[in-house]
Amino acid sequence: MTEYYIHGFSDAERRRLIAQARMLSTPVFDGLDFSGADSLLEVGCAVGAELHLIEQRAPQLALTGLDLSALHLQAARGWLAQHERINLVQGDAHSLPFPDDSVDIGMTIWLLEHVHDAAAVIRELLRVVKPTGSVILTEVDNRSFGFDPPQPAISAWWDAFNRCQAEIGGGDPYIGGRLRQIAEALGAEVLAETPRAVISSSDSSRHRADQLQYLRELLESGAERMLAHGYASVEMQRALATAFDKVRVQPTIAFHCGAVRLICRKPQPKEPRAGWPPGADAPARALNSPS
Template sequence: MSSASTPKYIHGYQEEEQERLREQAWVIERPIYDFIDFSEVKELLEIGSGVGAQTEVLLRRFPHLSITGVEYESRQIAKAKINMSNAGFGEDQIRFIHQDAKNLKLDRQYDGAFICWVLEHIPDPIEVLISMKPFLRPGAKVSITEVFNSTFYTFPVIPAIMDYWKIYNEYQVQIGGDPQLGAKLGDLLSESGYRDISLRSGGFHLDSCHPEEKTTVFNYWKTLMNSGAPALLSEGLVSEMQIKDMIGAMDQLREMPNSVFYYRFIQATAFV
């Protein structure tokens, strides 16, 4: 696909960003995967498999799975194959397919589907949910985890962080994404014809009672926010000084004993 036809992606595809995705999967693993059960699933369809960061966690937690990862960006697939090989997972456990998830053309059906941090980046995400449904067997289990970015809060509130976060989220909307998508998952699944839909809120509420985890999450979140900086900078939406001030403020909060980090994401489980 030419770069002209490739949709804008707030995080970009630099090698540094590809590594951040793996770190993200590790930092947020327990809040997500402690509430996912694919023990009864054998063949799993992963939409938006990226660099294989979540795929790696899935195979470590559920080694019996055979996973097909569908990814739009060929650079991510190339990195994913390296990551899977380095992690010791073979082609009998994972294969990657270069397709647009809105127009899937697969050669089999699956008894489970997994989507994590993907639909927020896709205009009209309901098209993905409809597109994948014919490739899921009756009774197939679907697990989706998505952002709800308006829940992000720190104490104390520092304008350098919150002003940047506002610009970051507005840009995601501008390029066709939805930083509040998690809140809409139930309706999207219902409109797409899925059944037995259940929703839960997961995330972080970290204070002086959790100093080590708070440090880890503040570091991770700073990296997440900074991952959008090249795009925001190139669009003229932020200055170098704004980026520097945001990073400094996140470091300040991380070192403050009584600071608070709060964020919620939404997980949906549904069936075909």
């Protein structure tokens, strides 16, 4: 059962998630305005790293986090011990234990790559958000990961990592590229779709060494499952470490890793357009559609 999550549930993973949330807070939260909302649900909250940051940004929000893993939720209770108002719930994202129309904002951050049916999860999020609310999905598209010039040992590990994640966990590491299609097929109204640069050697606001260390820990976090299930060998693991050591001391090597943020909402109710055309049944118009 614990195989569904390639990164595992160790203490090292708990620390990695907390460091990751801080490291990636700009691509995750920049441009989001929570001021008009009273409640937010993060599905796939893991150890509470994002909820901690959200509470600092928007203390007025009633926060709920849901995760499948009892171990991660136990860690979240520790990390969020000072934040008594945050409600943590164990459950499956495919079948949310919340009523229809009950939250202002439904969010996922790095969740959908791990689930076997992303459309079912998005359908559930659309069900539980209020008609005036929104669903905000920030998700990877692992195709965007790469080094220039290419680093074969890192690429080989990354390919194996993505195969392992998809085959043993049933997820889709390229889900970011399909969010719009899935949301629209569910009848949602897409309000925004924006690429997010998660890690980039051209980002001068962050130290190159810190970004590389983040990427290295991300890739190495899959090692236990990749080795156990035959997706990688100890030789590949050594070559990965050597390649990262090389990239660290060669500042001319570029790297990039991106994601997608999709904001959507429930299909909006139709209203008749009064008096037009005269004498005929009025054609429907979507509320809040651009005029």
